[in-house]
Amino acid sequence: MADTGSDDARRGLFAGKVVLVTGGGSGIGEATARAFAAEGAAVALCDLSAETAGRAAEAIGAMHFALDVRDGAAVAAMIDAVVERHGRLDVAVNNAGIGGSGVPLAEIPEDNFDRVMSTNIKGVWQCMRHEIPVMLRGGGGAIVNLASAMGLVGRANSADYVATKHAVMGLTRSAALEYSALGIRINAVCPGVIDTPLIQERAAKPGFLEALSALHPIGRFGRVDDVAEAILWLASSRSSFVTGIGMPVDGGWTAG
Numbered sequence: 297m298a299d300t301g302s303d304d305a306r307r308g309l310f311a312g313k314v315v316l317v318t319g320g321g322s323g324i325g326e327a328t329a330r331a332f333a334a335e336g337a338a339v340a341l342c343d344l345s346a347e348t349a350g351r352a353a354e355a356i357g358a359m360h361f362a363l364d365v366r367d368g369a370a371v372a373a374m375i376d377a378v379v380e381r382h383g384r385l386d387v388a389v390n391n392a393g394i395g396g397s398g399v400p401l402a403e404i405p406e407d408n409f410d411r412v413m414s415t416n417i418k419g420v421w422q423c424m425r426h427e428i429p430v431m432l433r434g435g436g437g438a439i440v441n442l443a444s445a446m447g448l449v450g451r452a453n454s455a456d457y458v459a460t461k462h463a464v465m466g467l468t469r470s471a472a473l474e475y476s477a478l479g480i481r482i483n484a485v486c487p488g489v490i491d492t493p494l495i496q497e498r499a500a501k502p503g504f505l506e507a508l509s510a511l512h513p514i515g516r517f518g519r520v521d522d523v524a525e526a527i528l529w530l531a532s533s534r535s536s537f538v539t540g541i542g543m544p545v546d547g548g549w550t551a552g
């Protein structure tokens with residue numbers, strides 16, 4: 297008899313599930329939103345501009361929102377709108393984030409420092425604090441935060457960014473301790489260098505790409521789909537005993 301595969305495989309791993317991806321207009325977030333949609337999820341995504349969010353959403357029939365994840369009222373309104381449309385929220389991927397200043401610690405401009413802290417830390421907290429109550433009401437869920445290999449190790453000329461990604465690990469681990477017994481698994485992914493606009497915008501700096509490339513024993517930069525695959529696994533029932541981790545998706549960077 298032919299192998300017809302599991303119910304999950306036939307219907308899509310996320311059929312019937314409602315998924316929110318922040319920063320879903322570009323790079324890892326866009327690929328992740330696409331991957332969830334391909335697995336049958338109802339997807340909502342947000343980004344800073346309506347144009348960016350709308351373009352990504354249109355391709356996969358997703359709801360979309362233009363907002364700044366630092367704005368708690370806007371995040372709350374988005375989640376209300378998702379629940380109004382779909383009745384629940386099963387998965388949230390808190391992906392929106394920005395790069396650091398790329399200079400030694402003492403030379404980081406204060407406004408840059410504040411901007412990366414508020415986007416990468418407060419933005420994730422704003423999203424989590426509005427996602428969690430809705431998931432609790434729905435009986436559980438899964439949250440995947442975007443940390444970084446730089447959430448696990450330090451790196452010169454990256455203190456501001458490194459600090460924010462260590463903080464994302466702190467939020468992830470602490471919230472996992474608080475909410476796992478209540479049905480919400482909370483994990484992070486820790487990508488190495490992934491070829492996205494965030495990286496390409498610095499490619500002109502002499503030696504920048506070469507130095508980054510050398511960090512990866514596997515011999516290449518990551519692809520957005522490498523990260524999306526890990527996020528989908530962490531968000532799925534296939535990882536039902538996994539919570540509070542930061543999963544490296546880093547070509548071996550942090551193995552050394």
Ligand SMILES: NC(=O)c1ccc[n+]([C@@H]2O[C@H](COP(=O)([O-])OP(=O)(O)OC[C@H]3O[C@@H](n4cnc5c(N)ncnc54)[C@H](O)[C@@H]3O)[C@@H](O)[C@H]2O)c1
Pocket residue numbers: 318319320321322323324325342343344345348363364365366391392393394395415419442443444445486487488489490491492493494495
């Ligand atoms: N690219 C990498 O090498 C890499 C490695 C490790 C971790 N990460 C993390 O992965 C996440 C996605 O990175 P990417 O490389 O896909 O970047 P990207 O710049 O391609 O995409 C990030 C998206 O987030 C949006 N965004 C930024 N600030 C926002 C805000 N305040 N509110 C709403 N949306 C906002 C941007 O407009 C953009 O569309 C980030 O958290 C980043 O730190 C990236």
